Amino acid sequence: MSILDSLFNIKTLLTISAGALISIKSLRIYFQKKEGDINVNGDRNSININNFEEKVKREYNTLWSVFSIILLFSYPIFPMWANSILYGLAFIAILMAILGFPSLIRRQGFDGIWGMFYIIGAVVAGWMVVHAVPYLDYNANRSAGLYGYVGESLPVMIAPLQYGETIINRADIYSGRIQEFIISVAPIIGYSFLILSSCYLGFGPLGRRSFDGAFKYFMIYSTISVIGALMACDVIKYILQRDFSMMLRIVQYILSFPR
Structure with a gap:
């Protein structure tokens, strides 16, 4: 299966359709001219300014973090489905960064031009996803047996301790099992990093940032x-x-x- 086949199969297209629901909501926020709500309390001693953009940014940051954690733990159960989510999301992220750029110009004026960092970052994340496609597809079957491997390994690793043996005496068992676990789980963590970076970069225009803030944001999530x-x-x-x-x-x- 080629990279393009993996990127544009039926599951991926369904994922793009589902992701479009979040994207449509984001587009409404992009083009909603609402800088903040000001409430004056009746005691005349305090003024509360509810920053709309900051509230939305916090909500989306929480959403992406929870979303990445859910996919991290569900990946061994539905690896191919999870891969399809990543492939579709990489495309959506680039699209949303591009569509959000005019909104930043409108809301921030000249400072909105730094939104180009989100576009570049989303492209970098998408580029990384394209490179990871063959490996993620290859590792899907191995990842599917991860929880079974953990369930099998725990009794084997605990048994020597029940008979008074030390970890040092059975280092061969522990090191082999732990190394195999790390090898199996590392691609899944890499997958979650790709999900997280794509989400944050693609929907970066939801936040208002200066050149310094936008550049740091780009560098962190691109890395x-x-x-x-x-x-x-x-x-x-x-x-x-x-x-x-x-x-x-x-x-x-x-x-x-x-290639």
């Missing part, structure tokens, strides 16, 4: 997307196996044009 792609592409496995030549090949692959 998270690169780290996520490296983890999704099994770079942790090659580090643990001390296969540094393969690790360097993965880094070169991430920086190359996907």
Whole structure:
């Protein structure tokens, strides 16, 4: 299966349709001219300013964090479905960053031009997702057995302790099991990083930021997307196996044009 086939299968298109519901709500917020509500309390001693944009930004930040955590733990159960969500979301994120740019110009004037960082960042995150596609599809079957592997490993690791043996005496069992667990879970964590960075960058225009704030935002979440792609592409496995030549090949692959 080619990368384009993975990106545009039926599941991905359904995901794009579902994501469009959130996107439509976001577009309404983009083009809603509401800077803030001012309430004057009757005691004449206080004025409350309810910043609409800050409230929306906090709500969406919470949504993306919860969304990423849910997908992180559900990935071993529905790996291919979760992959489809990522592929569709990467496309939606770029689209939303582009559509949000005019809104930033309208709301912030010249400072809104720094919204280009969100577009560039969303493209970087999407680029990382495209690179991760073959590895995520390949690792889906291995991830599907993760919870079963944990359930099988726990009794094996606990049994020696019940007979008075120390962890040091059975280091071979523990190190092997733990290393295999890390190798299996690292791509899933990388997947969640790609989800998180795509969401934050794609919907970055919901917030009002200066050049400094927008640039830092871009750097943080673009870096998270690169780290996520490296983890999704099994770079942790090659580090643990001390296969540094393969690790360097993965880094070169991430920086190359996907085929």
